[in-house]
Amino acid sequence: xxxxxxxxxxxxAILYQSCGACGKAQYFRRGFCAACGSSDLAEKRAxxxxxxxATSVVMRAATPETRAHVPYNIVLxxxxxxxxxxxxxxxxxxxxxxxxxxxxxxxxxxxxxxxx
Amino acid sequence: xxxxxxxxxxSYGKHEGLTSLDLMSKAAELAISDAGLKRSExxxxxxxxxxxxxxxxxxTVFAEHFGIKPAYAHAVQVGGATGLAMTMLAHTLVDAGAxxxxxxxxxxxxxxxxxxxxxxxxLAQVGHPDYEVPLxxxxxxxxxxxxxxxxxxxxxxxxxxxxxxxxxxxHALTHPGAQFHEPISxxxxxxxxxxxxxxxxxxxxxVSDGGAAVIISREPTNAARVRIRxxxxxxxxxxxxxxxxxxxxxxxIAIAKAKANSGVEIxxxxxxxxxxxxxxxxxxxxxxxxxxxxxxxxxxxxxxxFNRDGAMPLNTHGGLLSYGHCGVGGAMAHLVETQLQMTxxxxxxxxxxxxLALLHGDGGVLSSHVSMFLERAR
Numbered sequence: 103x104x105x106x107x108x109x110x111x112x113x114x115a116i117l118y119q120s121c122g123a124c125g126k127a128q129y130f131r132r133g134f135c136a137a138c139g140s141s142d143l144a145e146k147r148a149x150x151x152x153x154x155x156a157t158s159v160v161m162r163a164a165t166p167e168t169r170a171h172v173p174y175n176i177v178l179x180x181x182x183x184x185x186x187x188x189x190x191x192x193x194x195x196x197x198x199x200x201x202x203x204x205x206x207x208x209x210x211x212x213x214x215x216x217x218x
Numbered sequence: 219x220x221x222x223x224x225x226x227x228x229s230y231g232k233h234e235g236l237t238s239l240d241l242m243s244k245a246a247e248l249a250i251s252d253a254g255l256k257r258s259e260x261x262x263x264x265x266x267x268x269x270x271x272x273x274x275x276x277x278t279v280f281a282e283h284f285g286i287k288p289a290y291a292h293a294v295q296v297g298g299a300t301g302l303a304m305t306m307l308a309h310t311l312v313d314a315g316a317x318x319x320x321x322x323x324x325x326x327x328x329x330x331x332x333x334x335x336x337x338x339x340x341l342a343q344v345g346h347p348d349y350e351v352p353l354x355x356x357x358x359x360x361x362x363x364x365x366x367x368x369x370x371x372x373x374x375x376x377x378x379x380x381x382x383x384x385x386x387x388x389h390a391l392t393h394p395g396a397q398f399h400e401p402i403s404x405x406x407x408x409x410x411x412x413x414x415x416x417x418x419x420x421x422x423x424x425v426s427d428g429g430a431a432v433i434i435s436r437e438p439t440n441a442a443r444v445r446i447r448x449x450x451x452x453x454x455x456x457x458x459x460x461x462x463x464x465x466x467x468x469x470x471i472a473i474a475k476a477k478a479n480s481g482v483e484i485x486x487x488x489x490x491x492x493x494x495x496x497x498x499x500x501x502x503x504x505x506x507x508x509x510x511x512x513x514x515x516x517x518x519x520x521x522x523x524f525n526r527d528g529a530m531p532l533n534t535h536g537g538l539l540s541y542g543h544c545g546v547g548g549a550m551a552h553l554v555e556t557q558l559q560m561t562x563x564x565x566x567x568x569x570x571x572x573x574l575a576l577l578h579g580d581g582g583v584l585s586s587h588v589s590m591f592l593e594r595a596r
Contacts, residue, residue, distance in 0.1 A: 129459065159415040161415070162413045188346075
């Protein structure tokens with residue numbers, strides 16, 4: 103597959119795939135729907151709106167690059183479009199908070215960053 | 219039918235100068251000798267992996283190093299669940315008559331063979347390479363995410379989680395091979411350095427050097443009559459991003475299948491050996507397995523239920539949290555301790571009745587699960 107034009111490829115976007123056969127939204131990009139096996143997938147751009155499912159503020163990082171950012175909040179976000187993703191978030195986010203994505207630099211990479 | 223005829227366990231902690239193969243060999247030697255076998259009688263070898271010395275054919279590397287020529291050998295990789303997964307496979311192999319005696323062995327110089335940072339980086343790679351790892355998560359962060367959600371849904375507190383660390387430490391104090399020998403309190407856990415919220419240093423298992431091995435045989439080879447009564451696995455996801463809801467995790471699926479295929483009920487269980495990479499792991503698994511009601515595992519710790527002399531002795535060697543965690547060998551120490559308890563050889567740690575035991579292992583981020591029932595046969 104070609105490199106996606108999303109944050110994993112350095113672009114300010116969150117992409118997901120929507121299955122034309124079963125309607126399921128999937129976040130980890132692949133050539134087929136992991137729910138039903140169909141290859142009828144449409145790549146879509148997410149709104150960046152979502153709700154916090156879980157959070158963990160990292161205080162002990164493992165590399166010099168990531169240590170420079172401590173503390174940083176790893177969050178799981180339930181996107182409005184029906185998929186779950188991992189991202190960064192403001193350190194004061196709580197489970198259930200409605201959030202919106204922007205993008206931030208982290209250890210030399212572009213990453214999605216959610217805040218209220 | 220299969221029996222755990224021999225067990226071998228090194229101390230966990232620092233083994234300066236020993237390689238993964240050295241630690242595997244030590245444990246294997248102990249287990250073979252415990253089973254009363256000669257090396258040449260071992261016709262099957264299953265091993266885990268070493269993050270310090272990765273190899274695509276570790277089982278044959280080990281067999282050559284150890285000086286045996288097995289009829290069956292390969293590695294197994296399901297993270298922390300590997301030990302019980304190997305045991306389950308060995309059970310299947312001897313039960314099918316493919317081999318007579320399977321050596322399941324693991325060992326790793328995970329503490330002294332690399333820097334702590336290198337260990338953390340290596341382990342974080344269980345995350346998704348594109349969608350998770352670039353965000354800088356660590357294993358404690360993956361479990362911290364799960365913990366935050368579990369605490370949110372079931373009203374579990376950080377003080378509740380701390381109880382599990384205290385319990386495991388108390389048990390470790392009675393085992394000379396444990397990595398830690400200083401008692402800790404809930405206040406100590408609460409005051410320990412934050413690692414990845416809500417988990418603090420003492421909520422996390424250490425990185426250790428160590429080795430563990432068991433022999434699974436078709437027939438008893440000695441007085442030990444510890445039989446594998448039933449086992450089952452469940453694999454619901456790899457990455458925490460793709461994990462199902464808390465109520466649909468693999469521990470509940472695996473234990474339901476193991477209960478069905480063994481005819482054992484949780485009320486029959488007398489000893490529990492449950493994976494405890496973090497305090498949250500142990501709290502969740504105890505509740506998923508039915509050893510405590512939802513949100514009530516910590517209360518059961520406080521009431522002494524899981525003490526050595528309690529109704530359900532748990533990880534009497536100190537678990538991963540305090541005996542130590544050397545990778546695949548980590549949770550095999552639970553199995554070794556269980557066999558010692560079931561054969562009345564646990565010395566000052568001996569429980570009153572370990573006639574039927576439940577073991578459970580978890581790999582990844584609650585990704586891979588193995589449940590197993592062992593019983594003492596007459």
